[in-house]
Amino acid sequence: EVQLVESGGGLVQPGGSLRLSCAASGFTFSTHEMNWIRQAPGKGLEWVSYTTSSSSTRYYADSVKGRFTISRDNAKNTLYLQMDSLRVEDTAVYYCARGGNTGYPLNAFDLWGQGTTVTVS
């Protein structure tokens, strides 16, 4: 089955750290760009971070730049998000999502995980 499964969410104090994981299966993970998107309680979607398939290019939203780090292990078919210096406003459901494999960068997100909840309090 083609799927993404996030884990690692939880309750953390302001200033703390957390590492999210996203395990991919059923497709060739190493050929797809990947993203993290978050959704604060009752709010809309906010793109957080992006990585190319080879990790050669990574982008971050201004709201997390310098605090969050995206990475991936293609041998383990896993995407990560290291979150440091967490703030109350980082509280959200965090989704990983696959970018379409078009040969061009920054594709639409054609596969999403079910999300993992991060609470900073």
Added chain:
Amino acid sequence: EIVLTQSPGTLSLSPGERATLSCRTSQSVSTSYLAWYQQKSGQAPRLLMYGTSNRAAGIPDRFSGSGSGTDFTLTISRLEPEDFAVYYCQRYGSSLTFGGGTKVEIK
């Protein structure tokens, strides 16, 4: 920085009715780089449309997308009970930005 503005915020309709959702962008967007997502309550979003008018895999043909420049539209020709959800537009290709969403609720 591009801004995507969706309207209306909430659309109250009955099953069988036609839904028209708007997404306006603060800068012109290539039709190749505008997507729509559907998010049902308690679920992850899923891709509906990409490249303005291309349906993603498994999306029924009652969903259609159109537009160009700064004005884009998602149309649901006849609402089914499972279509009541929140819909987001997204610009991709040179940046990754979502609109604020339109909730389609049962009237």
